[in-house]
Amino acid sequence: MVPNTFVAMPAFPLGPSGKVDRKALAAPAAEAEDKSALMDAGGDELERVTLDIWRKVLQIPALALDDNFFEVGGHSILAPRIFGEVWGNLGRRLPFGTLLEAPTPRQFAQRLREPEASEESCLVTFKPGGSLPALYLVHHLYGDVLADRWLAESIGPARPVFGIQASTEIKNLGREFSIETVAAQYVKAILERQPAGPFHFAGFSSGAIMAFEMTRQLRAMGHEVGLLCLIDGDIPAPGPTLSRAARWRKIAARKACKIVFKFKDEIREGPRQFVMKRLRSFWLQWSVKSLEASRQSGGTNSFTMPQLLTMAERAYRPQPYEGSALLVRCHDEAWTFGPDPLLGWSTLIHGSLDVVDVPGSHTTAMSPAMVKALADVVEHRLSERQLGERPRAAEASQ
Numbered sequence: 001m002v003p004n005t006f007v008a009m010p011a012f013p014l015g016p017s018g019k020v021d022r023k024a025l026a027a028p029a030a031e032a033e034d035k036s037a038l039m040d041a042g043g044d045e046l047e048r049v050t051l052d053i054w055r056k057v058l059q060i061p062a063l064a065l066d067d068n069f070f071e072v073g074g075h076s077i078l079a080p081r082i083f084g085e086v087w088g089n090l091g092r093r094l095p096f097g098t099l100l101e102a103p104t105p106r107q108f109a110q111r112l113r114e115p116e117a118s119e120e121s122c123l124v125t126f127k128p129g130g131s132l133p134a135l136y137l138v139h140h141l142y143g144d145v146l147a148d149r150w151l152a153e154s155i156g157p158a159r160p161v162f163g164i165q166a167s168t169e170i171k172n173l174g175r176e177f178s179i180e181t182v183a184a185q186y187v188k189a190i191l192e193r194q195p196a197g198p199f200h201f202a203g204f205s206s207g208a209i210m211a212f213e214m215t216r217q218l219r220a221m222g223h224e225v226g227l228l229c230l231i232d233g234d235i236p237a238p239g240p241t242l243s244r245a246a247r248w249r250k251i252a253a254r255k256a257c258k259i260v261f262k263f264k265d266e267i268r269e270g271p272r273q274f275v276m277k278r279l280r281s282f283w284l285q286w287s288v289k290s291l292e293a294s295r296q297s298g299g300t301n302s303f304t305m306p307q308l309l310t311m312a313e314r315a316y317r318p319q320p321y322e323g324s325a326l327l328v329r330c331h332d333e334a335w336t337f338g339p340d341p342l343l344g345w346s347t348l349i350h351g352s353l354d355v356v357d358v359p360g361s362h363t364t365a366m367s368p369a370m371v372k373a374l375a376d377v378v379e380h381r382l383s384e385r386q387l388g389e390r391p392r393a394a395e396a397s398q
Contacts, residue, residue, distance in 0.1 A: 050109040053085040065106040069099055076146045092116070096144035097124035097165045122170075122189050124163035126152035133226065134160040134194060135382065138186075138203035138211040141313070143305035147204065147366045154375030159382065162193075164210075166305050177308055179316040183213040187221075190214075197224030198385065202378060204366060206313060208233025212348070216321045226385045228325040229378055232362050235318060235344040324351035326381055328374060330365045331357045354381075 047065055055063045057078055069082075079096055087093055092112055101124070102108045124145055126137070135155060137148040143166030152161040170182050190199065199218055203211030208230040215228045327345055345353060356377050360370035 044109075046112060047106055047109040049089060050086075050112065051105045053082065053089060054105050054108075057081045057085060063105070066104050069103045070149065074099075076142065076144065079144065079146055086112070093168065095120055095124075095165055095167060096146060097163060099146065100124055100126065100149060100163070120167040120169055122164055122167045122186055123193065124165050126161040126163055127155065127157070128160055130158045130160045132159040132382075133198050133200060134162055135200045135202065135227075135378075136162050136164055136190065136211075138164045138201060138207040138214070139166055140204055141206040141306055141309050143309060150368050150371040151202070151204075151366060151375055151378070154371055154379075156379060164190075164214075166309065168305075171303070171305075171308065177312060179209060179213050179312045180217075182309075182312065183210055183217055186210070187214055187217050191223075198226035199223060200227040200229075200382060200385075201225075202227070202229035202231060203233060204231040205233050205362065206309070207231075209235055209313060209316065209318075212318065212321060212325075213316075215323065216319065219321070219323055225323055227378070227381050228321075228323065229328060229381065230325055230343075230345060231328045231374065232330045232365060233343065235348065236313070236316065318348055320348055320350050322350050325349045325353055326377075327353060327355045328377060329355065329357050330361050331359050 051063065051065055054069070055061055058069075058072060058074060060067075060072055063072065069079075074082075079099055082099070083094060083096065090112060094111060098108065098111055102111045126149070137145055137152060139145050140147065145163030145165050148163055152163070155161050164186050166182070170177065170185055173181055173185075197218070199215070201211040201215055203209070211228060212230065212235065215225045219225050325345065327342060329343070342353065342355065358365065358370075358373045358377060360367070360373070364370050365374060
């Protein structure tokens with residue numbers, strides 16, 4: 001990408017840590033004036049309210065109606081605040097996937113004008129075009145697929161890519177909320193869109209568990225499953241036989257290493273974002289332990305999606321999968337110190353379990369800088385199965 005404007009400066013302004021203080025960088029005068037005029041003059045009332053919300057959350061006063069959330073520094077921690085402000089100011093609830101399909105304030109406001117759907121779809125469209133069977137990217141613990149955006153964009157144009165997000169409808173499962181019942185809802189939605197296989201899935205982090213259960217159910221129903229890609233995700237399974245003392249030593253060593261590695265990666269993103277991530281993680285784990293007992297007494301509508309998914313994971317007792325899978329591990333992650341280098345999958349995958357290590361860590365694997373290596377692995381495995389795939393009839397005739 002070539003910059004439109006250059007600004008000459010004697011030196012970069014530095015913050016207390018010695019890093020470049022981006023907020024203190026001088027803005028191009030003409031560009032700032034043009035943007036200010038656009039902000040003040042453009043848009044109707046709903047667009048202006050939406051723009052104000054985005055400026056507040058992103059802390060960018062010069063944000064314009066056509067600025068892209070992701071291109072101006074938006075990320076998965078800020079996204080919930082956007083939707084919280086929209087609910088508080090406009091009384092509308094939208095799925096997180098809206099940001100992927102409407103990433104500018106103007107497009108987002110247009111979504112707000114549309115009537116509320118009677119049912120929120122769990123399918124998020126990343127790339128609708130292509131003649132090959134689709135790849136489905138399954139959400140992680142927080143229920144959204146924002147982290148999958150860069151991987152989806154790196155998949156070739158011949159293959160459609162969809163995200164599986166946690167819709168608010170699944171909260172109505174109440175005490176029946178589990179990995180199995182949620183996976184069944186997702187399988188139903190996928191079969192409505194794609195009645196026959198092969199089905200290809202990839203799940204990052206805890207998304208690997210949901211992808212695993214979905215493929216297990218599809219195979220049990222007699223459907224053909226192509227790729228099951230487990231991206232740096234653990235599963236609570238026995239793994240290799242170890243003494244109790246040895247297992248706990250390895251678990252403790254891995255947890256300690258993960259803390260160190262995550263600290264190293266996340267602190268690079270800036271102190272504020274690091275603190276927000278750590279507080280969010282601590283609050284989630286603490287709240288889940290206190291809520292597990294109350295869940296048995298009734299509804300789950302007052303619980304957050306991460307709380308529900310965490311409780312479901314803790315209660316999940318995975319059954320073996322008779323098919324094959326691809327396990328992608330992050331090279332810089334702490335799996336080498338744990339009780340099972342295969343992250344718990346060794347006793348669950350009864351077919352072949354191929355293992356590929358990619359650069360980066362759990363924190364950076366899905367980032368724009370690192371995701372190309374992961375996408376190349378996924379593309380290669382999909383191409384190996386492509387000889388047996390046929391273009392969908394409706395699209396092959398176009």
